[in-house]
Amino acid sequence: MSNPTPVLPDRPETSAEDCLRQLTRRDFQTTQEIRWCPGCGDYSILAQVQKVLATVGSPRENTVFVSGIGCSSRFPYYVNTYGFHTIHGRAPAVATGVKCANPDLSVWVVTGDGDSLSIGTNHLIHCLRRNVDLRILLFNNRIYGLTKGQYSPTSDFGLKTKSSPLGTIEQPISPLGLALAAQATFVARTIYADPPHLARILEAAARHRGAAFVEILQNCRVFNEGAFENVASRAEAEQSRLLLEHGKPIRFGLGGSKGIAVRDMEPVVVDVNPDDPEPEGILRHNAQADSPALASLLAALMPPAFPTALGVFRDVQRPTYNELLIGQIQDSIKRRGRGDLRKLFNAGTTWQVD
Amino acid sequence: MSNPTPVLPDRPETSAEDCLRQLTRRDFQTTQEIRWCPGCGDYSILAQVQKVLATVGSPRENTVFVSGIGCSSRFPYYVNTYGFHTIHGRAPAVATGVKCANPDLSVWVVTGDGDSLSIGTNHLIHCLRRNVDLRILLFNNRIYGLTKGQYSPTSDFGLKTKSSPLGTIEQPISPLGLALAAQATFVARTIYADPPHLARILEAAARHRGAAFVEILQNCRVFNEGAFENVASRAEAEQSRLLLEHGKPIRFGLGGSKGIAVRDMEPVVVDVNPDDPEPEGILRHNAQADSPALASLLAALMPPAFPTALGVFRDVQRPTYNELLIGQIQDSIKRRGRGDLRKLFNAGTTWQVD
Amino acid sequence: MDTCPTNGKQFVEVQQATVRFAGDSGDGMQLVGSQFADIASLMGNAIRSIPDFPSEIRAPVGTLAGVSGYQLNFGDEEISTPGDSPFVLVAMNPAALKVSLPDVQPGGIIIVNQDEFAPANLAKARYPANPLEDGSLAGYRVIPVAITQLNEEATRPSGLSGSQRARCKNFFALGIVLWLYDRRVQPVLEWLMTKFRKTPEVMAANGASLRAGYNFANTTELFRVHYHVAPAQLPKGRYRRVTGNEALALGCIAAAHQVERCLVYASYPITPASEVLHELARHKEFDVRVIQCEDEIAACCAAIGASFAGAVGATGTSGPGLALKTEALGLAVMTELPLVAINVQRAGPSTGMPTKTEQADLNMALYGRHGEAPLVVLAAATPADCFPMAFEAVRLATRYMTPVILLSDSFLANSAEALAIPDPDRLPDLRVAAPTKDTPNFAPYRRDAKTLARPWAIPGTPGLEHRIGGLEKEDVTGVVTYDAANHRRMVEQRARKIAGIADDIPPAKVEGAPSGDLLMVGWGSTYGAIAAAVRQAQAEGRAVSHLHLRHLNPLPRGVESALRAFRKVLVPENNTGQLSAYLRSQFSVPIRPLTKVEGRPFLIRELRQAIEETLKHE
Amino acid sequence: MDTCPTNGKQFVEVQQATVRFAGDSGDGMQLVGSQFADIASLMGNAIRSIPDFPSEIRAPVGTLAGVSGYQLNFGDEEISTPGDSPFVLVAMNPAALKVSLPDVQPGGIIIVNQDEFAPANLAKARYPANPLEDGSLAGYRVIPVAITQLNEEATRPSGLSGSQRARCKNFFALGIVLWLYDRRVQPVLEWLMTKFRKTPEVMAANGASLRAGYNFANTTELFRVHYHVAPAQLPKGRYRRVTGNEALALGCIAAAHQVERCLVYASYPITPASEVLHELARHKEFDVRVIQCEDEIAACCAAIGASFAGAVGATGTSGPGLALKTEALGLAVMTELPLVAINVQRAGPSTGMPTKTEQADLNMALYGRHGEAPLVVLAAATPADCFPMAFEAVRLATRYMTPVILLSDSFLANSAEALAIPDPDRLPDLRVAAPTKDTPNFAPYRRDAKTLARPWAIPGTPGLEHRIGGLEKEDVTGVVTYDAANHRRMVEQRARKIAGIADDIPPAKVEGAPSGDLLMVGWGSTYGAIAAAVRQAQAEGRAVSHLHLRHLNPLPRGVESALRAFRKVLVPENNTGQLSAYLRSQFSVPIRPLTKVEGRPFLIRELRQAIEETLKHE
Numbered sequence A, B: 001m002s003n004p005t006p007v008l009p010d011r012p013e014t015s016a017e018d019c020l021r022q023l024t025r026r027d028f029q030t031t032q033e034i035r036w037c038p039g040c041g042d043y044s045i046l047a048q049v050q051k052v053l054a055t056v057g058s059p060r061e062n063t064v065f066v067s068g069i070g071c072s073s074r075f076p077y078y079v080n081t082y083g084f085h086t087i088h089g090r091a092p093a094v095a096t097g098v099k100c101a102n103p104d105l106s107v108w109v110v111t112g113d114g115d116s117l118s119i120g121t122n123h124l125i126h127c128l129r130r131n132v133d134l135r136i137l138l139f140n141n142r143i144y145g146l147t148k149g150q151y152s153p154t155s156d157f158g159l160k161t162k163s164s165p166l167g168t169i170e171q172p173i174s175p176l177g178l179a180l181a182a183q184a185t186f187v188a189r190t191i192y193a194d195p196p197h198l199a200r201i202l203e204a205a206a207r208h209r210g211a212a213f214v215e216i217l218q219n220c221r222v223f224n225e226g227a228f229e230n231v232a233s234r235a236e237a238e239q240s241r242l243l244l245e246h247g248k249p250i251r252f253g254l255g256g257s258k259g260i261a262v263r264d265m266e267p268v269v270v271d272v273n274p275d276d277p278e279p280e281g282i283l284r285h286n287a288q289a290d291s292p293a294l295a296s297l298l299a300a301l302m303p304p305a306f307p308t309a310l311g312v313f314r315d316v317q318r319p320t321y322n323e324l325l326i327g328q329i330q331d332s333i334k335r336r337g338r339g340d341l342r343k344l345f346n347a348g349t350t351w352q353v354d
Numbered sequence C, D: 001m002d003t004c005p006t007n008g009k010q011f012v013e014v015q016q017a018t019v020r021f022a023g024d025s026g027d028g029m030q031l032v033g034s035q036f037a038d039i040a041s042l043m044g045n046a047i048r049s050i051p052d053f054p055s056e057i058r059a060p061v062g063t064l065a066g067v068s069g070y071q072l073n074f075g076d077e078e079i080s081t082p083g084d085s086p087f088v089l090v091a092m093n094p095a096a097l098k099v100s101l102p103d104v105q106p107g108g109i110i111i112v113n114q115d116e117f118a119p120a121n122l123a124k125a126r127y128p129a130n131p132l133e134d135g136s137l138a139g140y141r142v143i144p145v146a147i148t149q150l151n152e153e154a155t156r157p158s159g160l161s162g163s164q165r166a167r168c169k170n171f172f173a174l175g176i177v178l179w180l181y182d183r184r185v186q187p188v189l190e191w192l193m194t195k196f197r198k199t200p201e202v203m204a205a206n207g208a209s210l211r212a213g214y215n216f217a218n219t220t221e222l223f224r225v226h227y228h229v230a231p232a233q234l235p236k237g238r239y240r241r242v243t244g245n246e247a248l249a250l251g252c253i254a255a256a257h258q259v260e261r262c263l264v265y266a267s268y269p270i271t272p273a274s275e276v277l278h279e280l281a282r283h284k285e286f287d288v289r290v291i292q293c294e295d296e297i298a299a300c301c302a303a304i305g306a307s308f309a310g311a312v313g314a315t316g317t318s319g320p321g322l323a324l325k326t327e328a329l330g331l332a333v334m335t336e337l338p339l340v341a342i343n344v345q346r347a348g349p350s351t352g353m354p355t356k357t358e359q360a361d362l363n364m365a366l367y368g369r370h371g372e373a374p375l376v377v378l379a380a381a382t383p384a385d386c387f388p389m390a391f392e393a394v395r396l397a398t399r400y401m402t403p404v405i406l407l408s409d410s411f412l413a414n415s416a417e418a419l420a421i422p423d424p425d426r427l428p429d430l431r432v433a434a435p436t437k438d439t440p441n442f443a444p445y446r447r448d449a450k451t452l453a454r455p456w457a458i459p460g461t462p463g464l465e466h467r468i469g470g471l472e473k474e475d476v477t478g479v480v481t482y483d484a485a486n487h488r489r490m491v492e493q494r495a496r497k498i499a500g501i502a503d504d505i506p507p508a509k510v511e512g513a514p515s516g517d518l519l520m521v522g523w524g525s526t527y528g529a530i531a532a533a534v535r536q537a538q539a540e541g542r543a544v545s546h547l548h549l550r551h552l553n554p555l556p557r558g559v560e561s562a563l564r565a566f567r568k569v570l571v572p573e574n575n576t577g578q579l580s581a582y583l584r585s586q587f588s589v590p591i592r593p594l595t596k597v598e599g600r601p602f603l604i605r606e607l608r609q610a611i612e613e614t615l616k617h618e
């Protein structure tokens, strides 16, 4: 009998077939009837994910979608790749197992604000910290959709819901703040209502090596309509969105007439000359900074005092968990030779009975 | 039969007896034999906690210690108050229940780096975010002590332990970074090796209203000896410790000859004149800032490039979860009158059968 | 069936009737269904209803997945299920017809809103042809009514917009059914007046539609017969309609009130238990402290913490959530703290079928903890029974210092029936004497001689400072010890305490003769169907009786002798035979399981048939 | 007992001997104990050992909590337990004496290091008076030796510091015992030479102390007798010593190797399962991918994810951790993925007594999931048996696409015995054919006609893209559906798949006569004690046999007939009767439980006595 051969190629291989032609969005659609409420923000996200998978040429058979439980977590059924709709909150843990078992796979996690920031916070944080090479899409609608409208950890303070008839009494959590504290190597935010931006961010996430965390602001039409109205509205976009671009000054407002500066470590809005391409005295975005301090500051900006920042907050490189894990295995094999059961069984003191 | 009377005083009452005399450390000692390894850092922490309880005059019967599982979590057995040694990682959740059931109690959580940052991360984050009025002491020895020496989420990258014979491959997590991201209202760090500092920080935590989170660097003599050697060492203290004081310039080094400044949102060490009480160009500590950005920056400073910051990083006020919860109850009673079972039972459509 | 002529139409007296309103989720079927239930109740009928919600996410209008139904069974004698199959179906669109048709009685009446049977809607319901025209409904009395159009006309005077008026058409349908069952419109009009106090136009439009429907039915040639169901002989008293989940919430509030301690309910939302959370969150004036936790583990732990601090700690969930509470339940066993853990079961395993019913968590409730961790297991039998069983759970938890798992299920949770409103002054006193500084010889594990409960020494009490936890405790003192003999003793005492509760609960009570050919043993929501089937069989002279278990651990006294008093024992369960195996393990008595694991409750006729077959085969 | 004179001393031939080395945690008792076990093995004896660790945290030197012991039972015939009670006790300090004394055989030999019996140490051990002087040891042959002093002298030439030399005194004690049992010092010296290759002074000092101890015993007047235990008749082959945890790790590695897939072991540390994690982490050259997870939920989920992706996914824990995995195990049942979940049981409930043994998680393994969630449950019987049972767990998991819970316990985990080293070339081939693009009619839930397993379609395979999850699946296609008949069918198929495994495992095999007066039925770590007690009883002519269950779900074929072939059935368990209840629930056969819940395994004599009593009483 032959020895097992750990398959440890350096780069994922694309299947011969798929290499021959450009994939399209249709390649990633399934025949399963889509079961989201009419008008749900999830539809737009699904469309862009399918498009981006085609754009980056992710071979269907090497792509795996893993989700928890929630409206958003029905996602894998609608993507024609391998898929695993797991249990509530545990998708990052399952995905870690998938990636460690076969690092060739491109693994995507789809989760909701309840799924990943309530029951599943622990797994999310630890997989970001370990930098497991996963793309994590958090659909943040600031509500529990599937269970029909209880408040979630990202719900606004005071929100009245079925489980908070007098208003919530909990400070909402910042998904990005938490991801940055967990030392995620890629952290971004985008919104269902801006498909081109969504696609751009998803593509950047797809190309990142390591844990890529994307918060997607998503409207729950039925239970939390309008939670992101001011950011979603196209009319207000210039005022309400702060579009981050690496290396560029951090500005927004009509024609870029405002900028973000920092005074005594607190962010402030300042006026800038819209015609000045490089205005002085305002922050410049650096997604690759040593410290996540700038990213954290930007992630914390909130309406009404500030616009909502969208874009890639952080994009740095660190060896991935799966690379390091496989690296130790390859090193051990190099040092000790491929595992030999006879040697293993006979290690230490043995004796013969004749 | 009389109606139940929710007991909702505005401030904890101290028992008559204890008011009459000054409590001492001995009042908080139990007869239970202490079972930590000789030389364990936990002893020093226990002594200071007992001392501080006496100092702040915490009535024994109104004080509750809740812990998870770990060497550190044996703590409640050694403090002569009410105590609950719960299950691994769940102390913040149990403590939340205790506090909500009786907000008069002064509730302390004792936990380890494994207990609260591995299995229990979720509960820790949510109780900080909710600002439940608890004091949370995290004994960080960067190892699993009780289970005899596996690496923990705070272990240094590369640490060789029983479960990582070739060295860990995980980026350690920052307890303070996480607490700040969770929007804790009081965040501090101290070390077992400096009892006066420990006592000062514990006292500040004791007096905080809201969730007070204290990371205590603690030496595990048996499984991770010397993890904090450079901070613990008295000889190196001036160089290795950055002692934070609210409102004061942030400086360290021999005679205060170095300061921390920020350039492009990254911290840097700069030389300052030791004789200048208010040197220019370095940061000034503000534990009460609107944004936790400064606190996060300081929390992230790490040897060898930087000293380790100790002290109170953040100390702000926000209504506590338990106050808001009880507030809604009091409001409801005010609006609707104290709950009347007859009215409750007969609400909605009823009919009589005769 | 008596018949008598009224205004040219036939009038038929019936004993019982099952009606289902079905339409799109947006059509307001739950509203008119429950109004109809109230009218039936007000006129003295016994009732039992069940909604049929679309599963989870709202589906597109008009689709099969979007159908919402409400079925009511009412009658002049005991009504114990929502009815095997509707005699009258109101179908507001093709999808509603398609989903409900398989359940309708052969020869039943189907009232359809014919306006909605246009090609687009037929396609959404995946009808290749119009069922109203292709003869496929030949076995039923189909009554097509242009409800959309007639409602439109009736509501025009209200001045509301077209779309607002369209939303009234459910009342048109209700009007028809009210006429059909000879009910008055007046109580509904009164209800509308309170409900839409602030929007009189809406009130007026709904009222107009209701009357129009009633009048339409009265005058049209389509209806030749209408029915009358006489009032039932119910015990005297005041009643209200409750679902199982509502009754659980009421029971918890009432019990905590009687313990004279605040109720801390810590929970994480999950179908079908969430309404308990919602309901309790609405009653803050009872000092109910609701904590929506980050997960079920936290919920169970917070409830335990609350109990430690002297509150009535309770937590509620469904199967996947109870699975997560497993470890914390063990802690409650070891620390001997009162805790009520409600499990509203749904179809499993794993995520399973979240909106479907099942009784397959009994094993987990009985056995699902590591180590020797006995606790009390209870199960409610009907929606209204959820009230006394929640009360009982709190009683046993606080009196015996023990966690109690209370089992309900999706069927009970959503189904409604009449609850005889208890007199608060006659609810039992549940106060537990807590030790004080002056209690002689206080020790945290010194047990009460009778109940074997340890004292509930509450933080805040001077002089009783003590420490508890998950490690094994020394008898009496509660000090941590790994002593061998002590462990044996403590394991034994914890078991004996729970077993002893059998003396504090009603002994097994067989409904029907105490011995005979067949005993039907049930637990939980099968009650109604078993009771009805047994009554029918008894009426036909069969020597069949019924034993229903509300206490599953400990079992009531007398179960074994009851089992042995019958030639055969049949245990119907919505699982693969968990109670059967449990009873065998306790008594070594031969038992036949009758299982139905389809996400739906038993029908009465299924049980009738099983009774006959069991009696037939020797 | 043969006696023959050697150098003026008596020489006694014995068949079996039990020796315990006890001292402070820092005294190196585990080291010399296991050396002695190896020497005994090398000389052909059958062995079985058990350490007695101090509980959890290291206690202060010299205290009762700090005592560390190592007990070895060795003999010239089958040795199946570490021995009921030591004949020889080596006590390195007063605390060690106090802790061990209750276990020592009356008349046994107690070798004490008299140098340590000074007042300070006596106080730490809570001895009011010196037991060497107050006559309290009158029933034993006490041999006081000045070990500290003699070791000090013997090691002086090494040039090491005083404290380093003091650490050699365990070898002095070993030297004494080697002489006492007529063993050679040479193998130990050789072992020292490899072990301390890099520190020759340490090697020299330990060697000197060892020889000094041996020579001291040989020459002193204190010892008048020494013993000889002849080699046992063991099956031919090569052997090594393994603990249960080591054997589990080896079994997993070997099995994954035979499946030809990588092993992903995801775990969270917990006593007494952590060594499996440690051991597997050391064998990366076998492509063992160890993930130390953030908690047990993550561990179980990561293992499931790994299995989905085509690895052998395994996870290991103890009771509290298994409790947390409950929900994820349900997911593995629903998705029908291979998964091995090892549970090294410890005394519960809750945190319980983490360092003590118990078998009380059987119920949780069998029943502890919501919904109908059957899975395979196995239990290893001896430390060495952990190897084949881990192998079997992987075989069943991958062949039947099912989670498997493998039960071990603290006793097996730490106890050691000889493992007959298997020939890797003769291990069964466990490869499973995975479907490919060319598999005709692939569907994710199309079952194998024989095993009923669904195909293991592995991500990365082109053309087999499919979606699985925790929701109920349509038969064959795997599409989500809440259809009633489908649910019934799927529940039934999942159950039938597991039940069918009974045809693929060895039928129940009774050790001893196939019928008789009494059948002793056991599972797990009680094997050794039951086997020994039954052998003794058979030798005395009793009609007693032994049935030991390694497969608990499904049970092997033939259990029922085996049970019925005996007049009585007695089930010894370290719990309150879980297997008894389970067997009754399956077969309605009368069964007597014999329970011991003290955190310690059964002694042979306890079972002997139970056999006699059961046979006596009618």
Ligand SMILES: Cc1ncc(C[n+]2csc(CCOP(=O)(O)OP(=O)(O)O)c2C)c(N)n1
Residues within 6 Å of the ligand: A069, A070, A071, A072, A073, A088, A111, A112, A113, A114, A115, A116, A139, A141, A143, A144, A145, A146, A147, A152, C268, C269, C270, C271, C296, C320, C321, C324
């Ligand atoms: C263990 C467990 N607890 C609770 C639930 C019920 N549940 C399902 S989804 C969900 C929350 C969904 O919210 P979110 O993650 O924000 O997703 P959304 O539906 O909003 O997309 C909950 C509480 C469950 N399925 N499993």
Ligand SMILES: Cc1ncc(C[n+]2csc(CCOP(=O)(O)OP(=O)(O)O)c2C)c(N)n1
Residues within 6 Å of the ligand: B069, B070, B071, B072, B073, B088, B111, B112, B113, B114, B115, B116, B139, B141, B143, B144, B145, B146, B147, B152, D268, D269, D270, D271, D296, D320, D321, D324, D351
């Ligand atoms: C559910 C569960 N999993 C695992 C364990 C085992 N366990 C006990 S303490 C501990 C970690 C202790 O580490 P830490 O919290 O850092 O405390 P320390 O002992 O270092 O003070 C673990 C893994 C347990 N008791 N319960």
Ligand code: SF4
Residues within 6 Å of the ligand: A035, A036, A037, A039, A040, A041, A042, A071, A072, A141, A145, A146, A219, A220, A221, A222, A223, C057, C058
């Ligand atoms: S409930 Fe909300 S999030 Fe869920 S599908 Fe509907 S609109 Fe979308």
Ligand code: SF4
Residues within 6 Å of the ligand: B035, B036, B037, B039, B040, B041, B042, B071, B072, B141, B145, B146, B219, B220, B221, B222, B223, D057, D058
């Ligand atoms: S193992 Fe470490 S942390 Fe635990 S008691 Fe010993 S020294 Fe302290």
Ligand SMILES: [Mg+2]
Residues within 6 Å of the ligand: A070, A112, A113, A114, A139, A140, A141, A142, A143, A144, A145, A152
């Ligand atoms: Mg959501």
Ligand SMILES: [Mg+2]
Residues within 6 Å of the ligand: B070, B112, B113, B114, B139, B140, B141, B142, B143, B144, B145, B152
């Ligand atoms: Mg630690």
